[in-house]
Amino acid sequence: MKAHLVKWGFIAAGAMNIGGVLIFSRLFTNSAIHIADPVVMSNFGLLMIVIWGFAYLGASQIKGNVRWLAAAFTIEKLVYVLAWLTWYSKEALDAVYQQDLFAGIFYSIYGLNDLVFMLFFAWVYWINRPEAAMH
Template sequence: MNSNLIRNGFIAAALMNIGGVLFFSRVFTNDAINQADPVVMSNFGLLMIVVWGLAYLGAAFIKADLRGLAAAFAIEKLVYVVAWGLWMSNHSLGLVYEQDLFAGIFYSIYGLNDLAFMLFFAWVFMTGKPVERHEPR
C-alpha cells in the first residue's frame, strides 16, 4: 500500500471537511445550512465536522498502523452518509437552493463526498498492513 496515497487521502479528507464547511457555511454565518437540518448541521455540528477534519489531518502524518483509526473514520463517514440519505429522502433540495445557493450545493454534495471518503477509509482499513512491533529486550 502506497503511504503517499494514504497520507494524501487523509489530507484531502481534512481539506474537504475543513475547507468545505468554512466555505459553504461562510465561516458559520450561513443560516440556511443550519435551518435545513438544525440537528446535524447546527453551527456546533459544523464545528465538529471541522474537528473531524483536524483529526484526519493529524492522522495523515502518523507513521504507524492506521487501520483502527481508518475503521473509526469509515464508521463516522457512514453515519453522515446515512444522515444525508435520510435528509434527502425527507426534504426538498429545491427549497434549500431557493433559500441559498451555497446551502443547496452543500446539501447536494456532502453525502457523496462522505461516501467517497468512507470508501477510502474502509480501503485503508481493509488493505493496511500491521506495523511490525518489536518487544523490548
C-alpha cells in the same frame, strides 16, 4: 506508493471537511444550512465536522499502522452518509437552493463526498489488516 496515497487521502479528507464547512457555511454564518437540518448541521455540528477534519490531517502524519483509526473514520463517515440519505429522502433540495445557493450546493454534495471518503477509509482499513502485511 500505498503510504503516499494514504497520506494524501487523509489530507484531502481533512481539507474537504475544513474547507467545505468554512466556505459553504460562510464561516458559520449561513443560517440556511442550519434551517435545512438543525440537528446534524447546527453550528455545533458544523464545528464538529471541522474538528474531524483536523483529526484526518493529524492521521496523515502517522507513519505506522492506522487500521483502527481508519475503521473509526469509516464508521463516522457512514453515519454522515446515512444522515444525508435520510435528510435527502425527506427534504426538498429545491427549497434549500431557493433559500441559498451555497446551502443548496452543500446539501447536494456532502453525502457523496462522505461516501467517497468512507470508501477511502475502508480501503485504508483493508490494506492494513495483518494478512495484507504478509503479501
